[in-house]
Amino acid sequence: MKPNIGDIYCVYVEQLQRYAACQVTGIKEKWGKPLAAVLELDWTGDKLPTEEELDKMKPLYCDHFSNDQLEHSYVNPQVPKHYILAGNRPPLVTEDTSRYSGWHTGSSMVYQLKWRGIPEDRRRSFKEAAMDNTPVVVGGVQMARSTSEIRDATLQQFSDLSELKQLPCLTRIAADRPYESLLSYVNDNPFIYELRLENHGYTSIDLRSSSLARLILQADGLEELFLNKGLTFLSLTGTPSPKLKIHAEDGGQCLTAAFTNNVPPVCGLERLSGLHVKQVKDLDLGPIVRSYPQLKELDLEGKPGNIVNLQQLEQLTNLRLFSTYDIFGFSGEAFPGPDRLPNLTWLWMESLPADAAKAIKDKYKKEVPKGLDLSITKPRKPEWLAENFNNPFRDWDGRDNITEARAKKAMNLYKKTLAAITTLAEQIRGGGMTAAEAESALDTLVSDYTEAFNKMDRRSGFIETVEREEIYTVLEDLLNGARQQLSAAGVEVDVDKLFDTFDKLRDF
Known part of the structure; x- marks a missing residue:
């Protein structure tokens, strides 16, 4: 269904158990295709709005956490089939927007209502601290008062997690080991939005009093998990126990x-x-x-x-x-x-x-x-x-910023390097190559691998962050495989030394 400017659509939002609304404020051509500007509205109802309610609707202005903006974004102009046309009114906003998103009407309202449920004085303190980069010393570590994320390397410096109260804007915590008071701290802090927890050693975890939206949890050994109301994303890593019982809303x-x-x-x-x-x-x-x-x-x-x-x-x-x-x-x-x-x-x-x-x-x-x-x-x-x-470079075939020729070169380079590593191991087992010769041959393979990507990237600079990480990861897998194969043949490989060659030669 194609929208018209001014159309107001409603959609039922499970988390709210109510309808939420949005308005199409504009339609424009971008990148050769049409896009619709959609504004979320500050309205919810247990049934579709009346004509009088449509007349009184206002834009949704979100100030949760560090946000301070209208929820106004360009989206695909095809209106999802479960959206219901409620009426048409002159656009409530005529300004353009530079944001791009999807049809997610209601999600911002969920976060905004959750924010409004936090005591006003605590919300005020959060906003003030978010603009304050004054250094504070927490657990012997100096960081800005506006710090929003803490990782395990920092947590290990703390003798008492109550020191985290000096960081009013803390919203994300990542822990790689058990901490005695961490769960109680998360349960008592309405601003902790995401928790990553690994190697925790718990058989039971209770987060019912928390305000988490995201939980990434190593499930090994866990038998019971109590989740809070409002959690929207749960990632279980490791091997969940067949005994695991999850208590979710x-x-x-x-x-x-x-x-x-x-x-x-x-x-x-x-x-x-x-x-x-x-x-x-x-x-x-x-x-x-x-x-x-x-x-x-x-x-x-x-x-x-x-x-x-x-x-x-x-x-x-x-x-x-x-x-x-x-x-x-x-x-x-x-x-x-x-x-x-x-x-x-x-x-x-x-x-x-x-x-x-x-x-x-x-x-x-x-x-x-x-x-x-x-x-x-x-x-x-x-x-x-x-x-x-x-072939780990198969994804390059068809990627927008990579030509078919470069994708094919990358895939062939992987196959060539993998075959050469296998041949090295066979030569060593057959007595046709010494350990020193094998080490030199591996160094040459890494040099050839790196120079091949240097040459591919030289003219157009197509290797960006994603491609750079993929090239590194593929080389890491190749060298780990070489280490295993050559070790079985009686030769130990210094992978770190080979990566030094890669880092010295790469231009991307």
């Missing part, structure tokens, strides 16, 4: 959970709203559908990975958002049609089997005018998969 109805590779049937999240699975290798969708039948959002990211029983997706009748990246092993026929997923408003699939990509696009292209955000990109042919399925 309404069975996780307003919660998104994230796992790595496998998805355990976690007891207590039977009404889970969103599920993200990263580093998928082999995934059976059947148990997911049975364990989490109320899902509204499902995001699968492969390493790359294969999926079976994709046809069971049709049982998730509440599903609104479905996305995959580097997921294979399925056909277009296995993917349910629009009649089986009536509430789907977002379908993004990147790097998937070519035949499936065409079939899915054909099935769903007619749904776009009805409000579906559809993106099917990087179709992979069988021959491409056979050659590049395990």
Whole structure:
């Protein structure tokens, strides 16, 4: 559905258990495509607004945490199908906006209402401290009074976590070991928005009194977890115990959970709203559908990975958002049609089997005018998969800032370097190469690897932060593999020395 300027739309927000509203204030062309400017409105209701209520609506002005702005952003002009047109009024804001977002009406209202629930004097102190960079000494460490995040290296300097009170703007804490009073501090502080907790040693954790929105938690050994009302994102790392019981508001109805590779049937999240699975290798969708039948959002990211029983997706009748990246092993026929997923408003699939990509696009292209955000990109042919399925630079093929030629060079460079490392190990085992010669050969391989990317980047400078990290990570995996192979052949490899060569030679 295409919006008109002045249109006011309402959407039901589960966290509020009420409707929220937004207004389309403008439509413009950007990057060769139309965008709609959407303003969130300071209104909620248990039913759709009357004409009188529409006349009285005002822009939502958010001042939670460090925000101090209208919620006004450009979005895709396709209105999601679950948004309801309530009326049309002259735009409440005529100024332009430089922000870009998505159709997330209601989320800002959730945070704003949560902020308004904090005592005014504490909110005032937070705002004052946010502008104050005066140095304070906390646990023997000097930092700005406006500090908003504390990591484990700093926490280890503290003898008493009560010293954290000198940092009124603290919103994020990351701990890699147990701290006696950390959980009580988080439960008592309404500003702590995110907690990362690893190697904690707890079998039971109770965060019901906290105001957390995000919790990233190592699940090893944990048997019981009590979550606070208002938590929207839970990431469980490690290996969750089969005994784990999670106590979440309404069975996780307003919660998104994230796992790595496998998805355990976690007891207590039977009404889970969103599920993200990263580093998928082999995934059976059947148990997911049975364990989490109320899902509204499902995001699968492969390493790359294969999926079976994709046809069971049709049982998730509440599903609104479905996305995959580097997921294979399925056909277009296995993917349910629009009649089986009536509430789907977002379908993004990147790097998937070519035949499936065409079939899915054909099935769903007619749904776009009805409000579906559809993106099917990087179709992979069988021959491409056979050659590049395990190539870490496969993602460069089709990336906007990387030409096809450079992507192919990177993938071939990986294969060449990997093959050379395997050959080195074979030569050593066969007695055709000494340890010193192997070390020299590895140094040459690292030099050639680095210079190849220098040459690729020299003309256009296409290597940015993401690509730089990927080049480093791939080299790290290659050298760790070399260390294992050569160690088995009786030769020890100094990986740090080889990375010194990489750092000295790289120009990107």
